[in-house]
Amino acid sequence: MNFNKSALSQALLEQSLTPHPIRYFEAIGSTNDEAMAWLMQSAETGSLVIANQQTQGRGRLGRPWITPPGAALALSIILHPPVVYMHRLVWVGALAVADVCEMVLADAAPMPHIGLKYPNDVQINGLKVSGILTEAAWKETRLLGVVLGIGLNLAVEFPEELQTKATNLTAFTDAIPPILDVYARLVTQILYWNERIASDELFATWKARLTTLGQRVMVNGLTGMATDVTQDGYLLLQTDDGTIHRIIVGDVLLP
Ligand code: BT5
Numbered sequence: 001m002n003f004n005k006s007a008l009s010q011a012l013l014e015q016s017l018t019p020h021p022i023r024y025f026e027a028i029g030s031t032n033d034e035a036m037a038w039l040m041q042s043a044e045t046g047s048l049v050i051a052n053q054q055t056q057g058r059g060r061l062g063r064p065w066i067t068p069p070g071a072a073l074a075l076s077i078i079l080h081p082p083v084v085y086m087h088r089l090v091w092v093g094a095l096a097v098a099d100v101c102e103m104v105l106a107d108a109a110p111m112p113h114i115g116l117k118y119p120n121d122v123q124i125n126g127l128k129v130s131g132i133l134t135e136a137a138w139k140e141t142r143l144l145g146v147v148l149g150i151g152l153n154l155a156v157e158f159p160e161e162l163q164t165k166a167t168n169l170t171a172f173t174d175a176i177p178p179i180l181d182v183y184a185r186l187v188t189q190i191l192y193w194n195e196r197i198a199s200d201e202l203f204a205t206w207k208a209r210l211t212t213l214g215q216r217v218m219v220n221g222l223t224g225m226a227t228d229v230t231q232d233g234y235l236l237l238q239t240d241d242g243t244i245h246r247i248i249v250g251d252v253l254l255p
Contacts (some may be wrong), residue, residue: 002122006054007070007178007179007180008024008050008179008180009024010022010024010158012180013048013050013183014180014182016180016183016184017048017183017187019023020046020047020048020073020187021043021044021046021047021048022047022048022049022050023038023047023048023049023050024049024050024051024216025049025050025051025052026051026052026053026069027051027052027053027054027055027069028049028051028053028054028055029054029056030057030149031049031051031054031057031075031076031149032049032052032056032058032072032076032133032135032147032149033056033077034049034076035047035049035076035077035147036135036137036147038078039078039137039144039145039147040137040144040148041106043070043078043145044078045079045080045145046077046079046080046191047077047078047188048075048076048077048078048187049075049076049077050073050074050075050183051067051074052069052070052074053067053068053069053070053074054066054074054151057074057151058149059131060120060133060249065131065133065151066156066158066159066162066163067151067156067239068157068216070106071153071154071155071156071157071168072151072152072153072154072155073150073151073152073154073179073182074149074150074151074158074181075124075150075183075186075187076148076149076150077147077148077150077187077190078146078147078148079092079145079147079148079194080143080145080146081143081146081148081194081197082197082198083143085198086134086136086143087199087232087233088197088202088203088233089134089146089148089194089197090119090120090132090134090233091193091202091203091206092148092190092193092194092197092202093120093132093134093148093156093190094116094120094121094122094130094132094190094206094209095116095189095202095205095236096150096186096192096193096194097122097129097130097150097152097186097208098114098115098116098187098209099185099189099192100113100182100185100186100189101114101122101124101129101130101152101153101169102162103185104119104169104173104176104182105124105169105172105173106175107171107173107175108172108173109152112124112125112172113125113126113211114209114216115204115209115210115211116209116210116211116212116214117210117211117212118166118210118226118229118234118235119235119249120133120249122130122152123211124167124169124171124172125167126211127164127165127166127167128165128166128167129152129153129166129167129168129169130150130151130152130153131150131151132148132149132150134147134148134149134151135147135149135193148190150186150190152169152182152186153166153167153168153169154168154169154170154176154179154182155168155169155170203231206229207229209215210229212226212235213226213227213228213229214226214227217237217253218253219235219237219253220247222237222239222245222247223239223240224237224238224239224240224245225237225238230246233248233249234246234247234248235247235248
């Protein structure tokens with residue numbers, strides 16, 4: 001199944017996503033770059049940049065994120081979280097995507113497993129369906145705002161090196177709703193969790209969905225058991241000598 005680019009336009013998105021200010025692009029380098037520039041011009045909370053294709057999509061640490069035309073969601077939303085909770089925006093994005101995957105796959109048989117891999121992957125049956133990239137803008141020590149960027153694969157043809165690591169929603173159902181509806185649900189769920197950014201509910205739901213906990217993993221060069229996560233976003237890793245390490249945002253690998 002593919003998603004025709006004619007299904008998206010500035011006018012249709014404005015209709016579906018009222019009252020959010022929107023900038024839509026058929027093709028763009030990175031929606032996060034456009035959103036960051038908009039944020040610096042005082043964009044309001046909830047402003048959206050959406051693209052049908054990204055030619056320079058980015059992951060963390062400058063890694064590439066592929067968004068071929070008409071095959072995936074690519075969205076950046078501008079938010080203004082309290083600075084003490086800004087690390088939680090990754091949780092907001094991940095839970096919103098997980099909710100959307102659950103809604104879209106509600107009738108899939110058998111129901112695949114939707115889980116989160118610390119720190120920022122949404123996985124279906126252990127394969128990455130979505131990635132999340134948050135980028136903050138500061139003026140000296142004042143947080144001006146954050147861009148929450150989300151890519152969600154619908155029908156991406158992956159290069160060989162990703163074929164055993166990545167997946168699409170269309171791999172699990174033939175009944176994907178129109179892409180405009182998927183965007184609308186995603187934005188609704190982002191706002192739902194963003195309103196709860198300070199809540200125990202957000203932390204507990206994120207933690208409950210983390211498939212990383214209870215697994216033996218390798219992260220930042222250390223191997224051990226991922227035992228817990230903390231409210232401030234650390235992963236607790238117990239190495240074989242019994243030491244508990246507090247780790248922030250490394251790449252978690254299975255040893
Ligand atoms: C991420 O980085 O997972 C964050 C991706 C964020 C993408 C969104 S799209 C909208 C907004 N605009 C942007 O420019 N970015 C955001 P990281 O954890 O570093 O993972 C990157 C790695 O994922 C790459 O090195 C590849 O191995 C893999 N990858 C690339 N494209 C993928 C895809 N479409 N699906 C699954 N895996 C992919």
